[in-house]
Amino acid sequence: MHTLDTPPIRIAIAGLGKMGLSHQAIVNAHPDLELVAVCDPATWLLDIIGRYTKVATYSDYARMLERERLDAVLVATPSRLHARMVRAALEHGLDVFCEKPFCLDVEEGARLVALAAERGAVTQVGYHNRFLGTFEEVRRLLDVDAIGRVHHARVDCYGPVVLRPKGATWRSSRNEGGGCLYDYACHGIDLLSFTVGAPSGVSGSILSSVFSASADDEVYANLSYADGKTAQLSANWSDDSHRKMSTTLVLWGTNGKIEASRQELHIHLRTPVAARPDLAAGWNVRYTTDLTTPVWFYLRGEEYSAQIDYFAESIRQRRVDSHCSLAAGLATDLVADMIRRDAAGAAGAGAGAGSATDLVTASGVPGRWGRLRDAVLSSPETIMKALKGSP
Amino acid sequence: MDRILFGDNQFFGINHMSDEHARAQSMQFQSNGAVMAMLDGVLEEGIEVLMCTTHERVAAICETIRAQPARYRRLKIYPCMPYAHKYANAVSELGIIETVRKFLPDESPLAAAVKSGIAVARRDVDALIRRLIDAEMKMFVAIPTPVIFLQNVVTDLALGLGFHEALRTFHDHVRERYGAEPGFITMNLPRLLEALDAVGIDNPIVCANVNKIGFRMCGGLPAYEEAVASRKFRAVAMSVFASGAIPAAEAIEYVCAQPRIESIVFGASSLAKVRHTKYLIDHYTALGRGEPCSVRVE
Numbered sequence: 001m002h003t004l005d006t007p008p009i010r011i012a013i014a015g016l017g018k019m020g021l022s023h024q025a026i027v028n029a030h031p032d033l034e035l036v037a038v039c040d041p042a043t044w045l046l047d048i049i050g051r052y053t054k055v056a057t058y059s060d061y062a063r064m065l066e067r068e069r070l071d072a073v074l075v076a077t078p079s080r081l082h083a084r085m086v087r088a089a090l091e092h093g094l095d096v097f098c099e100k101p102f103c104l105d106v107e108e109g110a111r112l113v114a115l116a117a118e119r120g121a122v123t124q125v126g127y128h129n130r131f132l133g134t135f136e137e138v139r140r141l142l143d144v145d146a147i148g149r150v151h152h153a154r155v156d157c158y159g160p161v162v163l164r165p166k167g168a169t170w171r172s173s174r175n176e177g178g179g180c181l182y183d184y185a186c187h188g189i190d191l192l193s194f195t196v197g198a199p200s201g202v203s204g205s206i207l208s209s210v211f212s213a214s215a216d217d218e219v220y221a222n223l224s225y226a227d228g229k230t231a232q233l234s235a236n237w238s239d240d241s242h243r244k245m246s247t248t249l250v251l252w253g254t255n256g257k258i259e260a261s262r263q264e265l266h267i268h269l270r271t272p273v274a275a276r277p278d279l280a281a282g283w284n285v286r287y288t289t290d291l292t293t294p295v296w297f298y299l300r301g302e303e304y305s306a307q308i309d310y311f312a313e314s315i316r317q318r319r320v321d322s323h324c325s326l327a328a329g330l331a332t333d334l335v336a337d338m339i340r341r342d343a344a345g346a347a348g349a350g351a352g353a354g355s356a357t358d359l360v361t362a363s364g365v366p367g368r369w370g371r372l373r374d375a376v377l378s379s380p381e382t383i384m385k386a387l388k389g390s391p
Numbered sequence: 392m393d394r395i396l397f398g399d400n401q402f403f404g405i406n407h408m409s410d411e412h413a414r415a416q417s418m419q420f421q422s423n424g425a426v427m428a429m430l431d432g433v434l435e436e437g438i439e440v441l442m443c444t445t446h447e448r449v450a451a452i453c454e455t456i457r458a459q460p461a462r463y464r465r466l467k468i469y470p471c472m473p474y475a476h477k478y479a480n481a482v483s484e485l486g487i488i489e490t491v492r493k494f495l496p497d498e499s500p501l502a503a504a505v506k507s508g509i510a511v512a513r514r515d516v517d518a519l520i521r522r523l524i525d526a527e528m529k530m531f532v533a534i535p536t537p538v539i540f541l542q543n544v545v546t547d548l549a550l551g552l553g554f555h556e557a558l559r560t561f562h563d564h565v566r567e568r569y570g571a572e573p574g575f576i577t578m579n580l581p582r583l584l585e586a587l588d589a590v591g592i593d594n595p596i597v598c599a600n601v602n603k604i605g606f607r608m609c610g611g612l613p614a615y616e617e618a619v620a621s622r623k624f625r626a627v628a629m630s631v632f633a634s635g636a637i638p639a640a641e642a643i644e645y646v647c648a649q650p651r652i653e654s655i656v657f658g659a660s661s662l663a664k665v666r667h668t669k670y671l672i673d674h675y676t677a678l679g680r681g682e683p684c685s686v687r688v689e
Contacts, residue, residue: 016487017482017486017487018479018482018483021548021552022548024551024552025547025548025550025551025552026551028551028552028553029550029551029579029582042487042488042505044501044504044505044511045487047504047510047511048511048516049552051511051513051516052516052552052553052554052556052557053552053553053554054553160480161483162484166484169483169484169485169486243403243404243405243413243417243476244476246410261410262410263406263407263408263409263410264408264409264410264411287408287409287634287636288407288408289407289408289604289606289633289634289636290636292606294605294608294609294611295609296609296610297547297551297579297582297609298547298578298579298607298609299544299547299548299551299578300544302607
């Protein structure tokens with residue numbers, strides 16, 4: 001709660017789509033945040049927002065940054081716009097919350113991570129699964145090696161988004177960051193990063209369309225890790241056997257197995273673990289009702305409120321290296337990029353169509369791109385070095 | 392309001408604790424026949440209100456009810472609108488502008504504003520809200536709907552945004568057009584009561600989670616207990632079992648010990664569970680009122 005000594009954090013929101021409006025309600029209800037302005041190109045929507053709520057409205061993002069005295073910006077625009085909006089915010093000295101995926105162009109993403117580090121900005125990418133009680137508990141279990149050394153992981157993301165060959169928004173266009181890869185699959189990749197770390201290699205990737213004309217509807221990939229661990233990712237947003245997005249993470253370790261979804265956690269232990277006397281050998285079941293921490297305001301799930309609360313707390317503490325910073329978002333973007341390249345290579349269609357392609361040397365050796373990828377997996381400083389390094 | 396309301400989550404595979412239960416229930420109630428058979432049994436148990444979302448399958452259930460007026464003469468429905476996924480999916484697929492166009496006739500002023508960028512007037516937004524309510528209510532024609540609820544995702548969105556006048560418009564339209572009592576479902580009870588007060592809604596019907604573990608009771612358990620005990624509103628308790636996390640008798644005892652809670656809504660996928668829950672509610676309600684109880688709860 002803000003006091004006279006700690007004034008509220010002044011924040012603006014860019015993009016009033018589904019996520020933006022939901023963020024607006026949550027931010028507006030947060031005791032430490034003061035929603036100062038919103039920005040969207042739809043003037044009729046701004047009319048309504050301006051008329052019924054007390055917030056200032058803008059159709060021009062640059063103008064909003066110029067005119068308002070802000071501490072932070074929340075970017076919830078279509079993915080292709082993230083990079084330049086995040087850059088403008090960082091250049092204005094603001095802290096930034098960016099919806100996922102962070103940045104479609106990984107090289108620009110790396111520059112932004114470096115810029116944020118240089119400016120000492122607090123940043124966050126909207127991977128809300130990191131704030132779900134069940135997945136947070138998985139992290140805690142891994143921190144005490146409850147299932148021993150993890151040797152394999154599997155993440156499945158299924159749900160009903162594209163169910164017919166139609167679609168008029170940016171979500172159905174790969175060039176704008178649409179497609180299952182930059183949506184469902186990125187949630188899966190991020191969940192792996194959050195729990196077992198970012199992979200160092202990708203193979204056997206498949207990106208295919210079920211209904212979409214210009215984007216992928218399903219994504220499958222094998223991921224490998226420097227320590228010999230492996231993982232599989234499976235995402236399909238044309239599956240309406242699920243009422244809404246369903247994400248399941250399974251981890252196999254030398255002392256057992258964990259199956260986690262939004263609602264439940266099943267833990268199978270070979271032998272009990274001293275650090276967790278609450279868990280018995282064999283199956284243990286935990287439910288979201290036991291694992292969920294209350295939030296100050298609930299709209300669509302505790303995790304959406306919890307991530308905003310975490311952002312506010314990060315700003316208060318100047319926590320520039322949070323677990324879900326732009327650097328973590330970039331790590332996920334890089335894996336998505338690796339999958340895209342791998343799938344394109346396997347399909348014999350060249351090395352992908354994105355702007356990151358030029359980072360691959362002519363010989364096909366990952367070269368600078370490979371160094372960049374390795375750097376992203378370590379620290380912003382090494383990213384800067386990799387960017388400055390010889391081609 | 393009736394003391395006991397039957398909820399519909401089980402019919403549509405919604406379970407806040409377990410995906411597996413949700414799937415089993417969605418298989419069990421895949422056919423409308425299975426839903427109607429369950430409803431018939433619930434009516435026989437003496438529960439006469441179905442509290443349900445405006446899910447498209449409810450339209451088919453309403454058809455069946457209308458076709459047999461004698462059989463369902465005691466049944467009332469408390470609709471909960473909107474079924475938000477319908478709009479959310481449209482926004483994902485079409486974008487907000489096309490969604491507004493899809494759900495609004497061309498001649499409406501808001502549709503014109505969306506197309507041409509002219510200013511949106513206050514009355515246009517009011518008219519839009521009223522039109523959306525009418526669209527959701529179509530499926531219930533000729534069925535008694537004495538209470539009409541606004542779903543929590545919309546109530547709480549308006550609450551969070553500070554768009555409290557939308558709640559007032561919903562209230563007014565439900566009363567004026569349908570002669571029904573408006574109700575509000577929320578996950579943020581204390582905050583909502585303040586907002587409803589501020590727009591002059593007196594003694595509102597509000598449905599919120601009430602369970603002894605404080606699950607999804609934003610503002611905290613003490614604030615909820617305080618609100619129920621002292622604020623002027625008609626409380627409907629939902630999620631009383633916290634999706635199964637609390638043993639049934641303990642859960643109902645807690646709710647019934649708060650005498651100002653007017654109604655309890657619960658769902659179940661077996662008649663045995665319905666019977667048991669009704670029995671517990673009757674028992675603890677009588678206990679709370681200091682009436683003699685002929686039954687003993689194990």
